[in-house]
Amino acid sequence: MTRTTAIDRRGFVKAAGLGFLASLAPKSLMALERADAVYASGIRAADGSFAVATVTERGEIVDQVKLPARAHGMAFSAVSGRTVAFARRPGTYAMIFDPWHRSEPIVISARVDRHFYGHGAFSPDGRFLYASENDFDGNRGMIGIYDAGNRFTRIGEYETYGIGPHDMTVSDDGGLLIVANGGIETHPDFGRTKLNLGEMQPSLALIDAATGALVEKHVLPAQWAELSTRHVDLDDKGRIWFACQYEGHRKDLPPLVGHFAKGEELSFIDLPEQTTRRLANYVGAIAVNRSEGIVGITSPKGGASVTLDARTGKVLAETIIPDAAGIAPAKSGFAVSSYDGDFLSTRSDVAWDQHIVRI
Amino acid sequence: MRLWHPLLCLTLIGLATSAAAQTAAPPAGMNEDAVPAVMQRAVDEVIRPGYRNMQQSAARLTTAMKDLCDGGTQQTLDKAKSAFDDTIRYWSIIEIVQTGPVIQDNLFEHILFYPDRKGVGLKQVQALIAKADPKDATVDAIAGKSVALQGLTALEYVLYGNGSDDLIKQKGGFRCLYGAAVAGNIQREAGEVVAAWEKPDGVQASWKHPGPQSNDFMDNKEAVTALLGILVHGAENVRDQRLEQFYKGKDTTPRPRMAIYWRSKNTWKSMTANIDGLRTLWQKAGMAELLPPDKQAVAASIDEDFKSLLDSVPKLNPDIDAATSDAEKAKLDTLLAESRDLITRISDEYGAAIGLSAGFSFSDGD
Numbered sequence: 001m002t003r004t005t006a007i008d009r010r011g012f013v014k015a016a017g018l019g020f021l022a023s024l025a026p027k028s029l030m031a032l033e034r035a036d037a038v039y040a041s042g043i044r045a046a047d048g049s050f051a052v053a054t055v056t057e058r059g060e061i062v063d064q065v066k067l068p069a070r071a072h073g074m075a076f077s078a079v080s081g082r083t084v085a086f087a088r089r090p091g092t093y094a095m096i097f098d099p100w101h102r103s104e105p106i107v108i109s110a111r112v113d114r115h116f117y118g119h120g121a122f123s124p125d126g127r128f129l130y131a132s133e134n135d136f137d138g139n140r141g142m143i144g145i146y147d148a149g150n151r152f153t154r155i156g157e158y159e160t161y162g163i164g165p166h167d168m169t170v171s172d173d174g175g176l177l178i179v180a181n182g183g184i185e186t187h188p189d190f191g192r193t194k195l196n197l198g199e200m201q202p203s204l205a206l207i208d209a210a211t212g213a214l215v216e217k218h219v220l221p222a223q224w225a226e227l228s229t230r231h232v233d234l235d236d237k238g239r240i241w242f243a244c245q246y247e248g249h250r251k252d253l254p255p256l257v258g259h260f261a262k263g264e265e266l267s268f269i270d271l272p273e274q275t276t277r278r279l280a281n282y283v284g285a286i287a288v289n290r291s292e293g294i295v296g297i298t299s300p301k302g303g304a305s306v307t308l309d310a311r312t313g314k315v316l317a318e319t320i321i322p323d324a325a326g327i328a329p330a331k332s333g334f335a336v337s338s339y340d341g342d343f344l345s346t347r348s349d350v351a352w353d354q355h356i357v358r359i
Numbered sequence: 360m361r362l363w364h365p366l367l368c369l370t371l372i373g374l375a376t377s378a379a380a381q382t383a384a385p386p387a388g389m390n391e392d393a394v395p396a397v398m399q400r401a402v403d404e405v406i407r408p409g410y411r412n413m414q415q416s417a418a419r420l421t422t423a424m425k426d427l428c429d430g431g432t433q434q435t436l437d438k439a440k441s442a443f444d445d446t447i448r449y450w451s452i453i454e455i456v457q458t459g460p461v462i463q464d465n466l467f468e469h470i471l472f473y474p475d476r477k478g479v480g481l482k483q484v485q486a487l488i489a490k491a492d493p494k495d496a497t498v499d500a501i502a503g504k505s506v507a508l509q510g511l512t513a514l515e516y517v518l519y520g521n522g523s524d525d526l527i528k529q530k531g532g533f534r535c536l537y538g539a540a541v542a543g544n545i546q547r548e549a550g551e552v553v554a555a556w557e558k559p560d561g562v563q564a565s566w567k568h569p570g571p572q573s574n575d576f577m578d579n580k581e582a583v584t585a586l587l588g589i590l591v592h593g594a595e596n597v598r599d600q601r602l603e604q605f606y607k608g609k610d611t612t613p614r615p616r617m618a619i620y621w622r623s624k625n626t627w628k629s630m631t632a633n634i635d636g637l638r639t640l641w642q643k644a645g646m647a648e649l650l651p652p653d654k655q656a657v658a659a660s661i662d663e664d665f666k667s668l669l670d671s672v673p674k675l676n677p678d679i680d681a682a683t684s685d686a687e688k689a690k691l692d693t694l695l696a697e698s699r700d701l702i703t704r705i706s707d708e709y710g711a712a713i714g715l716s717a718g719f720s721f722s723d724g725d
Contacts, residue, residue: 048703048707072725088725089725118725137477166725189474189476189600189604190600193457197462198463198464198465230725249574250574250575250576250577251574277577280577284725354725
């Protein structure tokens with residue numbers, strides 16, 4: 001989950017300018033004028049093509065930008081307005097685009113000996129784009145560093161100090177890179193096949209953004225070695241919330257959500273048994289609504305979203321949403337999408353992909 | 360919307376259902392009444408016989424390799440090669456099942472190490488043969504070594520690689536004894552998979568009876584998703600991991616030495632068996648019965664896709680250098696397109712028709 005300062009519809013319209021607004025179909029323009037917030041998410045269109053869509057908090061699609069292949073995670077820079085759609089693992093492209101069409105999209109490719117893992121984040125000042133990547137021959141996770149001021153040229157990389165990094169984010173002060181090392185080995189020769197399920201070592205790593213040095217590494221307890229850490233987000237106090245997907249026995253009841261801060265041990269949320277079962281031991285996305293102090297998670301396998309109190313960890317709501325996909329903070333609660341085309345109260349003839357970013 | 364923990368609802372999405380229900384509703388469109396019979400046939404008429412056939416073939420291969428080591432004649436070599444081809448075929452039929460016991464303890468990789476992108480496995484096999492240490496020519500010794508030394512691709516090099524002429528020059532030579540040990544290891548690994556599937560209260564019961572007591576599937580939807588997953592991933596494997604491993608289209612440079620089983624000219628035989636295995640699962644399990652009445656046309660399209668592929672793949676040139684030459688690339692381009700059609704048909708059209716979201720392969724969250 002990539003956190004930035006979200007802007008509202010007025011900001012979006014102001015930034016867009018007359019040129020962009022004039023390019024919109026009347027229905028999209030009307031949707032935008034009524035909207036309080038705008039999001040971006042990957043989609044698969046009815047014709048099977050892939051795109052990233054901007055969408056209002058009512059679920060009305062405003063605009064689409066075509067993509068070369070299926071996307072996964074998204075990142076947004078409030079400073080530059082640029083938005084990124086990362087290819088789904090083991091993809092090799094990331095598209096950086098301006099939702100207001102003020103500049104041409106830029107497509108970057110992974111190094112020949114790397115592939116993207118589907119997530120990344122901007123530095124708070126918008127100067128750098130970080131991407132989770134796989135050094136598949138070295139079997140180690142990496143963070144690729146791209147220079148936003150030079151057409152996103154790759155200028156370096158850091159280790160993630162683990163295998164199979166997935167989601168990552170950046171602390172609000174830009175000093176720490178926070179990575180969920182899922183612990184699962186993959187190699188592009190074997191597609192999406194998981195190669196080391198018996199020997200996983202998932203972890204969460206805090207990495208110095210200036211030097212790449214490891215600041216802290218939190219390996220999951222041996223009891224939960226098959227609990228892959230997948231997604232992260234930050235609350236208003238800088239606390240790191242993480243969500244997991246379990247590769248062990250389906251009857252087990254692993255802790256699927258937790259949180260920690262720098263200098264602290266991991267704390268797991270003790271979800272009710274029926275909630276854990278409902279989530280099918282698989283959380284696909286997590287988001288924090290900072291203004292309301294709540295945490296939202298979704299499970300496409302379980303077909304559900306769950307809202308937690310960020311202070312107590314108590315379950316506030318559980319909602320059945322078949323094929324629940326992305327989640328992002330809304331003005332009140334969360335915006336949730338589904339593979340079946342639901343985005344809050346609107347159903348569109350698209351399949352929403354796994355992640356949403358508020359722009 | 361269905362709330363089962365109605366403390367506070369913050370998100371609203373349509374699909375109103377009962378507030379009391381605790382389990383997922385069957386996917387819209389799926390003929391759920393057919394699920395038990397489909398799962399039963401998939402297990403009892405496809406998967407279990409598939410592994411049993413593989414194990415029996417591996418046993419015949421082990422015997423043939425021992426006869427070769429004892430005899431060292433052209434006739435015993437021919438029989439060993441024939442037995443090897445037979446095992447490739449039976450393995451390729453059932454290797455489409457890349458879930459369940461075969462992926463535990465790396466059994467799959469012990470039977471088949473592929474691809475060997477940088478030739479590391481090949482170098483290991485060559486080094487072992489060159490060293491010719493008799494202690495390395497037992498099943499137990501092989502089982503403790505690198506996966507590259509244990510399975511079908513290692514045995515293919517023994518029978519067809521550089522120096523395989525030695526097999527009929529020297530009775531009981533190391534190369535042959537190592538090959539026999541590899542065959543014995545494959546037989547043993549296959550036996551472990553068979554034992555797991557044949558245990559009456561084991562994985563077969565779990566697959567045939569989805570629900571709270573099952574170790575694998577919470578409900579019918581999960582069970583059907585897994586079955587469909589075998590089809591989709593199997594079809595993707597044929598195209599993405601086997602064909603595209605050495606041919607990605609007319610504008611790319613072919614890499615014929617990356618083709619599976621190119622030395623023994625079993626590349627297309629293996630791919631044909633893969634597709635045959637997929638069709639067998641589709642037809643013998645009766646997966647078309649899961650379709651609602653108004654979507655039966657999807658089944659006919661899938662049948663046609665299978666038929667077309669099974670007509671064309673066996674006719675491709677078994678010499679992969681020739682098959683990837685400019686003169687024959689058009690056939691491979693057709694194969695790329697037809698295999699893509701099959702994937703789309705199964706994943707998107709069939710998956711959507713039985714209510715598994717927007718298409719099966721899409722709903723893999725990550």
